[in-house]
Amino acid sequence: MKKKKLLRCFLGLIIVLMTVLNGCSSKVAENNADAKSLATYEKLTFNNYDREVVIEAMPQKVLVFGPNNSELFVALGLSDKIIGNSYDNHSRGPLPEFVEDYAKIPELTYADPTREAVISSGADFIYGNDWPFGKEGLDLAELKENGINVYMEKAATFEEIYQEISDLGKIFHVEDKAAAFIADQKARIAAVEKKLAGQEPLKVLVYDFGGEGVFTCSGTNFETLLIEKAGGKNIFDDQTEKQWFTASYEEIIKRNPDVIVIHDYDVPSLEEKIKSIKADPGLSKLDCVKNERFIPIALESVFPGDRMAYSVELLAKGFHPTLLK
Incomplete structure (x- = not known):
């Protein structure tokens, strides 16, 4: 009887060790993939509404302005890149499928992002609506001097927002997710139009x-x-x-x-x-x-x-x- 108990304990210990090792190897593989992605990153240049945006390395610390844009990052599997978001005063909470990941996003400011909060955040990239930028808001030149690249969200058409999503896919090496997301949006909207014809x-x-x-x-x-x-x-x-x-x-x-x-x-x-x-x-x-x-x-x-x-x-x-x- 004692031998059987010892054998069960021994087998249980082996299973636990294998689970831990598999988890570690998966994490190592994931980290290696990220490292490889960073090492092979090719410089990208975008026309962001008549602004040239040059990305030389994959952004690691992102600020996102607008709950709609924060949700987009979650939908693309990029929520772990966000170190702060703003404008949750315009939000009634994320869609059900995004609740868990959205809750993990730190809040930079509840309403408008302030110069002090942005500059001191340690961010290297901003994706967000164009509201806070300009003469009375965040200065693009100053942000650039502080190592913060800005890609504005200011789409006025479906074509423009789909282009923004495609660009984000390229910037963060999630092109397939971005393409699939765009295709899903188009298909669902087309289905509504068909019913209302x-x-x-x-x-x-x-x-x-x-x-x-x-x-x-x-x-x-x-x-x-x-x-x-x-x-x-x-x-x-x-x-x-x-x-x-x-x-x-x-x-x-x-x-x-x-x-x-x-x-x-x-x-x-x-x-x-x-x-x-x-x-x-x-x-x-x-x-x-x-x-x-x-x-x-x-x-x-x-x-x-x-x-x-x-x-x-x-x-x-x-x-x-x-x-x-």
Whole structure:
């Protein structure tokens, strides 16, 4: 009996040792692959919206501005490269499939990334929306002097965001993942368009927040493209001077939307926005308000990034619920 127990213990010890050794060898192989990738890295040059971006070594410490962009990194298997993200004030939380990896991403700043936080972060690369850069924000020349390369996300079309994703694939040697992701997005959006073929587009008001008027998006805004793919038409798609502008209540009533897409983020809350719409003497008379044709959507979902197909599907179900269930 004692011999059998000793034998079982001995076999158990061997199994444990083999598991540990296999784990170690896998880790060594993974590290060797990373080292080889770094050693064989070829210099890359990109035209990033009329800015030349030169990448001479694979970035190791990345800052990502915008939850949509952070999720994109997770989707491409690059979350371990991120040392800080910003603008989670625009987030309602990651998609379910990204929750675990997103939770591991350190927060650089909750809202706008500050100069001090960025410079002192130790980052060597930034991928993020173009909002914080410019005269009153982060200075590109200063970032470069501090060893931080910047690749801006400022896509205004599907072609441009797909190009950005393709470029990220090249920068981080995940070309296959990037290509597969793009193909999946295109296929899902095409499937929605097929189901909606022949349908009359609904007139859509985008409501970001109210005040002296309604802060909304124009025809040059990426959200307008998502709305069109989902079987809608932005009632202000003829406005092209700015991506965002304030529309008068009188003009909104004149254009008589069929449905209102409401951005959901921290302040003001979704509930406060709906209450404000219903209380407005003009908007409250619209049929879409009387019938509560409201479609909430997280603000991060209307920006270019990882959620294009998700957002088109969500909006389409809201616009045409009988066709897309």
